[in-house]
Amino acid sequence: MRLSRQDILAGALDLLDEVGADNLTMRRLATALGVTNGATYWHFASKQVLLAAMAESMLAGVTNGLDRDAPWWEQLTATAHRLHAALKSRRDGARIFAGAFFPEPNALAYGETMIGILREAGMSPRDAVWTVDTITYYVVGHTIEEQAAAGLAEDDVPDLRAALDPELHPNTLAAIDDIPAPHPPEHFDHGLELIISGLRTRLGVEVVSNGG
Amino acid sequence: MRLSRQDILAGALDLLDEVGADNLTMRRLATALGVTNGATYWHFASKQVLLAAMAESMLAGVTNGLDRDAPWWEQLTATAHRLHAALKSRRDGARIFAGAFFPEPNALAYGETMIGILREAGMSPRDAVWTVDTITYYVVGHTIEEQAAAGLAEDDVPDLRAALDPELHPNTLAAIDDIPAPHPPEHFDHGLELIISGLRTRLGVEVVSNGG
DNA sequence: ACCTGAACACCGTTCAAGT
């Protein structure tokens, strides 16, 4: 059974969708590919390296089709949405992404595009990188939680309501119906808009208050 | 060798500082406590449960000493800094925290306090929870990266500069000296201020632009 | 009540040997 790097990568991504990050093992992968344990190690030096390749592969096309003539905040929003979609393209994709460092083409293109948008908007290189970090942390953090919630069995959800005390936690109780899982799409947009409206204020673009 | 839950928890936190999250195993913990493999399972049902207890323990005091008469944005900033410090109190603390769900007193107090600050500032319950999520994702995401960078050996850092192409990545290259590890404290503050200035705009507080 | 000892069902990784 002759394997290519591509075969292994594709098999690993399919296996991820099937079993989730916790059950993605090199041994199950080998079995799924019809090969013995050590075989994948000829193509990928370690599980870490394979995970990085999986993350890079999920990012394919994150920067394609961006309208570079649109206002910078729209470009930023669009690219953040693309990253969100890329991470959601595979089960537990955000967790795989978060655990990996990989100066590979797709990841570099994402960073380059984001930094470029902010520099064109007038930011210093330093502020641009740090701002990209802030946005990326938000997107990744949100997506990890979204996917973690999606992967939990009904009974595994700890009972928040039962743990709350009306004396100690009145505000949490008032908001309990809005404490997801599952996360509605507006939840993601809410946080993203918050960050981007902060940026617009900083960069001196007039922002109309919408009253929270 | 008679153990209490507290002994095991303290031992686990010390072992975490010593060996890091990747090497924190139930077997090493048992050995460190001078006990055989199965012993800890009488006190904690599983590793997950122990990790949640560790996370809860790191959060001790996150809401203490908050000046409830200060402006809401200062209270929010102070509490976010407290969370940051709590996660940094132990090696890889942010990763332990991120992987756990735990409706326990300290975690509930954190959420309750944050939601309360925002509701007093005039937010709806829904917007308050979602905003707390945004801030928390940022703090946790940032701290995970900080601690991951701190834990990497010199040679394990992938060479970003070498991977960059001046044609393809001019903006990334322009900013390369500001792409940490190690993260300076201003990096954390930069993102937090960004989010909070977005909030002030939304809530109709006058914000003076500082020009990015 | 709390721990030991031993087992069960796994892991990631390596590497001589085969083809």
Next chain:
DNA sequence: ACCTGAACACCGTTCAAGT
């Protein structure tokens, strides 16, 4: 060049049996 087979050094978890 690429894979097999077998091993090495681990895991988390369970549970009868001991005290």
